[in-house]
Amino acid sequence: MSLKRYLLNHETNHAMKKTALLLLIFLFGILCTALSQERVLFFQTNWGNQLSWDEFCKKAKASGFDGIDIWLPNNKESQQDLKEALAKYDLKLNLMHGTVKGIPLAESLKKYETRLEELMQWNPVLINSHTGSDFFSYEDNLKFIAIGNKLSKKYNIPVYHETHRGRFSYSMTETLKYLDKAKELPLTLDMSHWMVVHESLLQNQPDRWDTIIDNVHHIHARVGFQEGPQVNDPEAPEWKNALKAHIDIWERIIKKGLKEHQGVFTVTSEFGPPSYMPTAPYTRMPLGDQWKANVFVMNALKQRLGIQ
Structure with missing residues (x-):
């Protein structure tokens, strides 16, 4: 060469x-x-909040939350304060909605649709719905689900139907019946409710979980157990197994959801105040710290997912 x-x-x-x-x-x-x-957005609930919107949003931002998850106040002045606080602290917004159960069905359906239209004007990230009732017929519950799906398409804002006691989705088995027949049923998973209903951590239901997980698009993260929807302190060692049972399912949902939602998934930390939070007798003093519990469950999920 x-x-x-x-x-x-x-x-x-x-x-x-x-x-x-x-x-x-x-x-x-x-x-x-x-x-x-890829981003997992965490939202803080205002359930039981006694702070002003400014103070609440400031505290949520400082705690590491990306947004807040709330029932929209009817008071116009409060709504304006909310808007200003969201802008000031650069927080996203999830809104809560629900079926009014104690009135005639036709009136309840109308109220559900009218209020949902109003909530859409706020352009939230999503709307979480307490849909229907465990005392309504299958057909009547589907009417509420259909309204949610219709307005979700109209405004291009997700409406997710939460798994919740007292609603159509009060149990895993009942929810599966709806999933089997409903053409479209996007869910928010709050599995703490089902643990009470079934008196189980539901760790031996792999096939049922596969079907449920395929339809979950948002998570309400609260740790329940076989006899209650909320442990007193998720950091306590006696709740280690319950915490793991929740995080194992949440992790599967989030990893699937990141692929389906263009790299973004949403989680609301939703430990509640007294008396949802267990309390001491007579004094009714809470046995845990609601805010601390919500921050803990957010950080526990971040740690499992490897999020800084």
């Missing part, structure tokens, strides 16, 4: 290696970008 040909081949091989290296760097960059764009 002549020196000229040798040098030419050497330069060609070097150029090919350089091109391959640049391609690998480019592909690695795309992968890193995609991974960095």
